[in-house]
Amino acid sequence: MRFAVTIFPGSNCDIDCIHAVEDVLNASVTPVWHQESDLSRYDAIILPGGFSYGDYLRTGVLASFSPVMEGVKKAAREGKLVIGICNGFQILTEVGLLPGALRRNSRLKFRCNFQTLRVENARTPFTCDYEQGELISIPIAHGEGNYYCDDATLAELKRNNQIVFTYAGENPNGSVSDIAGIINREGNVLGMMPHPERAILDWMGSKDGARVFTSMLQYWKENCGAA
Amino acid sequence: MFKATIYVTLKESVLDPQGVAVRGSLQTLGYEGVKDVRIGKKIEVILEGSSREEAEAQVKEFSEKVLSNPVTETFTYELEEVVSCASQ
Numbered sequence: 347m348r349f350a351v352t353i354f355p356g357s358n359c360d361i362d363c364i365h366a367v368e369d370v371l372n373a374s375v376t377p378v379w380h381q382e383s384d385l386s387r388y389d390a391i392i393l394p395g396g397f398s399y400g401d402y403l404r405t406g407v408l409a410s411f412s413p414v415m416e417g418v419k420k421a422a423r424e425g426k427l428v429i430g431i432c433n434g435f436q437i438l439t440e441v442g443l444l445p446g447a448l449r450r451n452s453r454l455k456f457r458c459n460f461q462t463l464r465v466e467n468a469r470t471p472f473t474c475d476y477e478q479g480e481l482i483s484i485p486i487a488h489g490e491g492n493y494y495c496d497d498a499t500l501a502e503l504k505r506n507n508q509i510v511f512t513y514a515g516e517n518p519n520g521s522v523s524d525i526a527g528i529i530n531r532e533g534n535v536l537g538m539m540p541h542p543e544r545a546i547l548d549w550m551g552s553k554d555g556a557r558v559f560t561s562m563l564q565y566w567k568e569n570c571g572a573a
Numbered sequence: 574m575f576k577a578t579i580y581v582t583l584k585e586s587v588l589d590p591q592g593v594a595v596r597g598s599l600q601t602l603g604y605e606g607v608k609d610v611r612i613g614k615k616i617e618v619i620l621e622g623s624s625r626e627e628a629e630a631q632v633k634e635f636s637e638k639v640l641s642n643p644v645t646e647t648f649t650y651e652l653e654e655v656v657s658c659a660s661q
Contacts, residue, residue, distance in 0.1 A: 447642050454590050454591065494587060
């Protein structure tokens with residue numbers, strides 16, 4: 347299974363994501379600069395966290411118009427796995443691959459700490475290695491993770507089981523329905539504010555994020571062929 | 574040459590945490606008459622266009638597509654003809 351990690355000017359979790367794929371899965375992973383648009387060689391695309399284009403204008407918006415996003419949209423249409431983490435989630439909403447938008451945190455504070463999440467849907471390619479309803483500990487680090495969508499969209503997300511992760515206990519940013527991560531209707535594009543790549547080894551304080559990556563590999567093996 | 578001034582604001586239905594914080598500060602300073610604060614962005618764009626209609630169509634298009642996010646924001650704009658960039 348071949349992974350790509352997109353890099354925009356201002357991305358800063360790209361190396362962590364590359365390490366996560368290498369350390370957890372021992373799989374092939376290639377950094378891809380935002381000027382490239384051909385992602386046809388890869389089976390899964392990771393949009394990492396950071397502050398692409400300095401968060402100018404709105405978080406994620408300028409990155410959403412870069413050439414690599416044409417490749418990401420194509421990969422998504424083809425059913426390949428696409429995961430956006432933190433700033434990557436913001437980019438996926440701006441480009442329209444996921445509904446809603448991410449606003450400034452309700453109490454204006456940049457939140458950087460471990461957060462307990464509930465796995466609301468363990469039947470996705472990104473969560474099949476978790477138990478339904480499992481509580482996991484993964485860090486967040488964002489100032490604009492306050493997920494918003496209108497009531498009709500929220501009802502649709504609930505109806506289609508598109509809410510994948512919620513904040514269990516304290517909601518750190520004011521997101522609607524405590525949403526921490528959602529998936530698209532087709533089930534191959536995930537966006538999440540918490541950073542699974544920062545919770546893959548014991549010394550990090552939690553290994554709960556590793557199973558996002560093992561889930562992707564497991565799904566791919568079962569549905570797309572060999573490793 | 575045209576100068577477009579675009580004002581991007583959060584929709585009425587969307588909470589503005591920055592506005593709420595600023596409102597609190599103003600009230601703390603004794604401006605008790607302050608009831609609400611909403612924070613937005615003002616963006617100035619100088620553009621060429623053969624006609625006002627053409628320029629206006631472009632401004633509408635890129636304001637919807639890029640300058641604002643229709644999920645959370647709305648925008649208004651003003652358009653004026655200017656002699657050159659230096660006239661702004």
